[in-house]
Structures are given as structure tokens and as C-alpha cells.
Amino acid sequence: MTAIKICGISTAETLDAVIASRAEFVGFNFFPPSPRHVGTAEFSQLSARAGDQVGKVGVFVDPDDTTLNETLRAGALDAIQLHGEETVHRAAEVRARFGLPVWKVIAVSNADDIARAEAYRGAADFILFDAKTPRDAALPGGMGLRFDWSLLASVRNGTPWGLAGGLSAANVAQAIAATGAQLVDTSSGVESAPGVKAVDKIAAFCKAARQ
Numbered sequence: 001m002t003a004i005k006i007c008g009i010s011t012a013e014t015l016d017a018v019i020a021s022r023a024e025f026v027g028f029n030f031f032p033p034s035p036r037h038v039g040t041a042e043f044s045q046l047s048a049r050a051g052d053q054v055g056k057v058g059v060f061v062d063p064d065d066t067t068l069n070e071t072l073r074a075g076a077l078d079a080i081q082l083h084g085e086e087t088v089h090r091a092a093e094v095r096a097r098f099g100l101p102v103w104k105v106i107a108v109s110n111a112d113d114i115a116r117a118e119a120y121r122g123a124a125d126f127i128l129f130d131a132k133t134p135r136d137a138a139l140p141g142g143m144g145l146r147f148d149w150s151l152l153a154s155v156r157n158g159t160p161w162g163l164a165g166g167l168s169a170a171n172v173a174q175a176i177a178a179t180g181a182q183l184v185d186t187s188s189g190v191e192s193a194p195g196v197k198a199v200d201k202i203a204a205f206c207k208a209a210r211q
Contacts, residue, residue: 002176004209005162006202007059007187008036014197015046018054021206025055027081027187030063030071035195036187040074047075057081057103068098079103081128092123101125105164107132108147114154121159128185129155131165152179169204173211184209 006018007027018026028043029036038046050056058077060067062084071077081103082091095102104124106117109132117127129152131145146166155161162183167175172184188194190201 002181002209003162003183004206005057005183005185006190006197006205007057007164007185008034008191008195009046009197010036010038010042010195011197012046012049014199014202015049017197017199017202019050021203023054023202023206025057025079025183025185026050027057027059027185028077029059029187030067031059031061031083040070043071044074047077055079059083062086063094065097068094072098079126081105082124083130088119088123091120095123095125103128105130108151108165111151111154114151117159117161118156124159126183127159127161128164128183129161130185149175149178152181167205169201169208172205172209176209 003024005025005027006023008029009015009018009026015026028038031037047056055078057079058071059081077100079101080094083105091102091104102124103126104120105128106113108114108129120127131147133145160182162185163175163179163181164185167184167186168189176184186205190197190205192198
């Protein structure tokens with residue numbers, strides 16, 4: 001069965017909705033420019049509330065070790081998601097230094113981007129293919145963009161992988177059928193406004209992904 005990750009959760013109410021909807025993972029965004037950003041104090045409370053009911057993934061953009069250390073002191077994470085320009089060396093370094101699985105986001109616009117994932121074999125535990133944002137975009141993701149899913153037919157990486165980018169309750173079942181993704185990840189697709197998650201949309205997305 002395809003796993004589900006609801007990303008950008010920042011309130012107790014929406015965290016509870018993710019758990020009630022039986023998503024496998026919740027994402028906490030630690031990139032300050034994002035409207036979904038959570039501080040360490042908020043994360044500490046949310047991490048404790050989640051406990052072991054759902055996998056907790058921290059989303060970072062080119063983080064330094066100080067940022068990762070401060071976050072992990074505040075609360076528990078089950079994986080570190082790297083959503084920036086992190087090199088293969090840096091992904092492997094984070095994996096070894098912090099003792100947690102590393103998810104590497106690969107921004108996709110063409111087949112060459114899919115091929116780039118191969119380099120991370122052994123350095124990352126999971127690859128998340130997401131739509132490439134415009135060069136001048138303020139955020140590296142969470143903009144509701146999608147890419148041509150047929151490109152994923154060329155995936156040859158032995159590393160487990162998932163799909164993100166423009167997914168909502170309206171298209172997630174189609175996306176799973178078309179790609180065979182092992183995980184689907186949404187953020188803006190379950191929002192009523194940027195950074196504002198909607199409980200009913202979370203429930204609808206999880207239901208649609210399981211159909």
C-alpha cells in the first residue's frame with residue numbers, strides 16, 4: 001500500500017487530523033521563509049503530542065549542523081528531509097552524524113532530473129521527487145506545482161521513492177495508479193490558504209489515496 005505524508009503541519013488540531021486519518025508520516029517545516037514554518041518551541045509540543053502515533057519528518061533546506069542539533073534537542077524526529085541543494089556528500093554526512101534516515105528531495109522538470117537521483121543511492125534512505133519551482137521562486141516547494149508523472153517510468157534507483165508536487169484529493173489516486181509511487185506527499189493540496197491546513201481536506205486526501 002502507498003504510504004501517505006501530510007507536510008507542513010503546524011497546529012495541534014491539524015496534527016490530530018493527520019493521525020485520525022491514518023497517514024503514515026507528518027512533515028514539520030523548519031524553513032523560516034515558508035508560511036508553514038514551525039519554531040522549536042512549537043515543534044517540541046507537536047512532537048510530544050504525536051508521540052509514536054505517526055512518523056515525524058523534519059523538512060530542512062540546506063541546514064547546518066547547528067540548526068539540526070537545535071531541532072533534535074527540541075523534539076524527536078524519525079527522518080530528516082533535505083529539500084535544498086544538498087550534495088551527495090552532505091546527505092551522507094547528515095545521515096552518519098545524526099543517526100536518522102535521510103530523505104532527499106529531487107526537483108524534477110525533465111528526465112535528467114530523475115537520473116540525478118541515482119547518485120544518492122547509499123547516501124539517502126528515501127528519494128522524494130517533487131516539481132521543480134521557478135528559478136526566482138521564494139520557496140523550493142509547497143507551491144502546488146506538478147511535473148510530468150510519465151518521467152517516473154525511467155526511475156532505476158534501488159532506493160525507495162515517493163511523489164510530491166501538486167497532489168490533492170482530486171488527483172492522488174490517479175497519481176498512484178500512474179506512477180506506482182511508494183509514498184505520496186502533499187502540503188498545499190490540503191490547505192484553505194497558504195500555510196493553513198484544512199481538517200476536511202486532510203481526511204479527503206487520505207481517503208482518496210487509499211481508494
